[in-house]
Amino acid sequence: FFQDPPPSNLTASQLLDGLLTADFGHRSCQSRYEFSSYYANKTNNATSHSRPHHKPSPYLLAKLRTHEAIQRRCGQGTAPYAAAIQQLKSGNGVASTDTEECRYLVSISYDRGLGNRMLATASAFLYAVLTGRTLLVHQYKHDVGALFCEPFPGTTWLLPSPSGWPWPWGGSSSFPLGNLRDDYDGSSSSSLGNLLKHNVISVSGPQGQGNNATWADSEQRPPYVYLHLEGGFDFFDKLFFCDEHQRLLHGAPWLLMKTDSYLVPGLFLLPCFRGELERMFPEKDAAFHHIGRYLFHPVNDVWSAVKGYYGANLAGAGHRVGIQIRVFQKGKAPVQRLLDQVLSCVRREKLLPLPDHDDDQSQITSSSSSSDKDKAVLVTSLSSWYYERIREEYSKVAGGGVHQPSHEGRQKSGDTTHDARALSEMYLLSMCDVLVTTGFSTFGYVAQGIGGIRPWIMPTPDPWNMPTPEKEEAPVDRPCVRASSVEPCFHSPSYYDCKARRDVDLTKVLPYVRRCEDVSWGIKIA
Numbered sequence: 001f002f003q004d005p006p007p008s009n010l011t012a013s014q015l016l017d018g019l020l021t022a023d024f025g026h027r028s029c030q031s032r033y034e035f036s037s038y039y040a041n042k043t044n045n046a047t048s049h050s051r052p053h054h055k056p057s058p059y060l061l062a063k064l065r066t067h068e069a070i071q072r073r074c075g076q077g078t079a080p081y082a083a084a085i086q087q088l089k090s091g092n093g094v095a096s097t098d099t100e101e102c103r104y105l106v107s108i109s110y111d112r113g114l115g116n117r118m119l120a121t122a123s124a125f126l127y128a129v130l131t132g133r134t135l136l137v138h139q140y141k142h143d144v145g146a147l148f149c150e151p152f153p154g155t156t157w158l159l160p161s162p163s164g165w166p167w168p169w170g171g172s173s174s175f176p177l178g179n180l181r182d183d184y185d186g187s188s189s190s191s192l193g194n195l196l197k198h199n200v201i202s203v204s205g206p207q208g209q210g211n212n213a214t215w216a217d218s219e220q221r222p223p224y225v226y227l228h229l230e231g232g233f234d235f236f237d238k239l240f241f242c243d244e245h246q247r248l249l250h251g252a253p254w255l256l257m258k259t260d261s262y263l264v265p266g267l268f269l270l271p272c273f274r275g276e277l278e279r280m281f282p283e284k285d286a287a288f289h290h291i292g293r294y295l296f297h298p299v300n301d302v303w304s305a306v307k308g309y310y311g312a313n314l315a316g317a318g319h320r321v322g323i324q325i326r327v328f329q330k331g332k333a334p335v336q337r338l339l340d341q342v343l344s345c346v347r348r349e350k351l352l353p354l355p356d357h358d359d360d361q362s363q364i365t366s367s368s369s370s371s372d373k374d375k376a377v378l379v380t381s382l383s384s385w386y387y388e389r390i391r392e393e394y395s396k397v398a399g400g401g402v403h404q405p406s407h408e409g410r411q412k413s414g415d416t417t418h419d420a421r422a423l424s425e426m427y428l429l430s431m432c433d434v435l436v437t438t439g440f441s442t443f444g445y446v447a448q449g450i451g452g453i454r455p456w457i458m459p460t461p462d463p464w465n466m467p468t469p470e471k472e473e474a475p476v477d478r479p480c481v482r483a484s485s486v487e488p489c490f491h492s493p494s495y496y497d498c499k500a501r502r503d504v505d506l507t508k509v510l511p512y513v514r515r516c517e518d519v520s521w522g523i524k525i526a
């Protein structure tokens, strides 16, 4: 720590207008204070592609500072933390005077892609801020520590050790709740849904839907509640999105949360959090933009790769176009229709001067302007095929400037080197001026959110069932649509109105909660 003192003279821009504190060393996490230099110069011109500059509100900054103090006061190595762990071990759910000042939220990581995991962590963080809980992140094979710097000064957000993994020198992990990755799912007896179903929590009204939730028997009250919030969660688990259940959860010393989604639009819909959220984010559609920039700082190895690639391939261009092509099905051969969709989007929206037909080549080449030739294209995809085709097309007019950092072939769950490449590509995309992304993809959501770029989204009506090369579909009419905001889509919201006790159209509840462009049943803030 003493060898890496905080730098002096950090500018407001380096501190992201106060989002970050100046308390960290620079050498151990270079991305934290270098990040802004890759984005600051992109806020200047007034074209429809430029990104607006979102300033965090003073209220958000105050909440972050308060939260950092909670993390320091209650985090690992403190007396309240030791007492809370003791309580967890004892199985007693009623907070004692030792433990009531600190309550905890453990975010469980599991085998989902990095984009999903980052959205889940950001959601858990915001929930922790709203509820005054200390956030501890569980790691899926050391992923968090290997990819991200610590976000809170003077403490760690990492759960003590990967649960269920024995220490090499004997004994087992110090967190007492078993294997978090595998032991908790919708059938867990400690889930909010099952506690409601089995009347451990009693709520007035039919099916636990009333407005007075209490523990049926405080003797039976568990020391923790598991929140099962992953896509496909059932009616009872979704009651998490009710004020009354939030009031009850407030008293639980420990909460475990497992989600693969961006829950934030659902938190805005909860009346008990709405006022706070609206004060924290007067520009509501910049919530992830701020949370993501506050929370995620790639470790030095990843950041060096980002800087090196950017410097060698993108920095010299006057304008950078990022194209993110995501094929969801495993082992899928290249899909001509998807390539056609990309090319058609890029042409139609005039993002790149591509020829319409091969025979137009000479005409377009001679008429393409010098600014067209000053564009660099970044393609990210698991396959190199799309990149090669796009490069062929673009070379007809501008002679090159198309780049792809990696083509990993397939998604590799639990492989940290693979995740590091994915993270660096999300950041490279976020450094572009314009983005074309594939609908449904959380990988794209992270890039657009960090960068503050409203992307052109290519709809994928049925991502899990894309056409095969043999059975091509007719090209879609509209190859891409401009996203209404930089916010990620919440793919699995609860439609249930807890007061009215019926499902409602969520897009009619608040003016800024809308249907997502890419997922017809999802909601986003815009």
Ligand code: GDP
Pocket: 112, 113, 114, 115, 116, 117, 325, 326, 380, 381, 382, 406, 408, 410, 411, 412, 418, 419, 421, 422, 425, 440, 441, 442, 443, 444
């Ligand atoms: P989503 O599945 O598109 O919502 O995004 P996720 O990030 O959750 O999961 C996809 C995972 O596949 C990524 O985290 C990467 O591991 C891998 N992946 C998908 N597309 C790319 C890509 O363009 N580049 C790299 N390096 N990895 C990718």
